[in-house]
Amino acid sequence: AQSVTQPDIHITVSEGASLELRCNYSYGATPYLFWYVQSPGQGLQLLLKYFSGDTLVQGIKGFEAEFKRSQSSFNLRKPSVHWSDAAEYFCAVAFNDMRFGAGTRLTVKP
Amino acid sequence: NAGVTQTPKFQVLKTGQSMTLQCAQDMNHNSMYWYRQDPGMGLRLIYYSASEGTTDKGEVPNGYNVSRLNKREFSLRLESAAPSQTSVYFCASNEGSSSGRLNEQFFGPGTRLTVL
Numbered sequence: 001a002q003s004v005t006q007p008d009i010h011i012t013v014s015e016g017a018s019l020e021l022r023c024n025y026s027y028g029a030t031p032y033l034f035w036y037v038q039s040p041g042q043g044l045q046l047l048l049k050y051f052s053g054d055t056l057v058q059g060i061k062g063f064e065a066e067f068k069r070s071q072s073s074f075n076l077r078k079p080s081v082h083w084s085d086a087a088e089y090f091c092a093v094a095f096n097d098m099r100f101g102a103g104t105r106l107t108v109k110p
Numbered sequence: 111n112a113g114v115t116q117t118p119k120f121q122v123l124k125t126g127q128s129m130t131l132q133c134a135q136d137m138n139h140n141s142m143y144w145y146r147q148d149p150g151m152g153l154r155l156i157y158y159s160a161s162e163g164t165t166d167k168g169e170v171p172n173g174y175n176v177s178r179l180n181k182r183e184f185s186l187r188l189e190s191a192a193p194s195q196t197s198v199y200f201c202a203s204n205e206g207s208s209s210g211r212l213n214e215q216f217f218g219p220g221t222r223l224t225v226l
Contacts, residue, residue: 009150032212043114043200043217044153090152094212097168098143100152 002027004093006101013081014109021076021104023091031095033074035065038088038103047089050074061085083108111136114218116201122224123191131186131221133201141206142184143168143215144176146197153200159184160206191225198222 003026013019025031032051036044048059055067065076074091086108091101117132135142140161145153155168159178173195175187184203188195202215 034214036217041219043219044202044215045217046214049214097155098212098215100145100154102150102152 002095002099004091004099004101006089006091006104008104009102010105010107012107012109015083016080019076019078019081019085019106021089021091021106023074023076023101025072025074025091025093027072027093027095029095030067030069031093033065033067034092034094035059035063035074035076036090036092036100037061038090040087044090047076081106081108083110113137114201114203114216116199116218116221118221119219120222122226123188124226125192127191127225128187128189129191129223130188131199131201131223132183133185133218134183135201135203135216136182137203137216138181139203139205139216140181141204142178143202143204144174144184144186145200145202146170146195147200147220148197156186156199191223193225196223196225 005024034049035047038044047063048057050057050067057065088103088105090103114135143158144156147153154170157176159165162181165176177185199221201218204215
C-alpha cells in the first residue's frame with residue numbers, strides 16, 4: 001500500500017544543535033516530495049520540495065532535505081536549530097494525490 | 111494578496127447541528143481542497159475540486175458535502191454534526207494544471223471545530 005511515514009512523533013533538541021527529521025515513503029515509483037511546517041495555530045507552510053534533479057534540496061529558513069531513492073527517504077535537516085523552529089513538521093508525497101505523514105513535533109530547549 | 115482565507119476560525123456545535131465552513135483564495139488557482147487534521151494522523155483529504163464545477167471525494171468524505179461556488183470559493187458542509195467530526199479543518203489550493211494537482215498546496219489558517 002502507498003504510504004508516507006514519519007517515525008518520530010516528537011523530537012527535542014537544544015538550541016544550536018543540528019536537526020534531522022525522518023521521512024520514508026512506500027510507492028511504486030518516485031513521487032513528488034515535500035516538507036511543510038506548521039506553527040501553533042497556523043496553517044501549513046512549504047519549506048521545500050523535490051520533483052527531480054539534484055537530490056539535495058535547499059529550502060527556506062535554512063532547511064535542506066536529501067532524497068535517497070535506495071532508501072525511499074526524504075529526510076529534513078538543519079545545521080543549527082533556532083528557538084523559532086519549534087513547530088510541527090509534515091512530510092508529504094504526491095503521486096496520484098497528496099498524502100501527508102502524521103507529523104513530527106519539534107521542541108527546542110534553550 | 112490574502113492567499114487562502116477561512117471562516118470561522120473557531121466553532122462549537124451540538125450533535126446534529128449543521129454548519130458550513132467557508133474558504134476563499136485570491137491566487138487564481140484552479141484546484142481547491144478540504145482536509146481535516148487529527149492528532150497523530152496528519153492531514154486527511156475530505157474532498158477536492160480539481161477545477162470550477164467539479165468535486166471529488168477524498169480519503170474521508172463521509173458526513174461531509176462540498177460546493178465549488180466559483181473559482182475563488184470552496185465550502186464544506188456538515189449536515190448533521192457528530193462528535194467524531196471534532197477536528198481542525200484546513201482549506202488549501204494550488205494551480206491544478208495537467209500535473210498541478212501534485213504541486214505545492216497553499217493552506218489557510220484553519221477552522222477549529224468542536225462537536226459536543
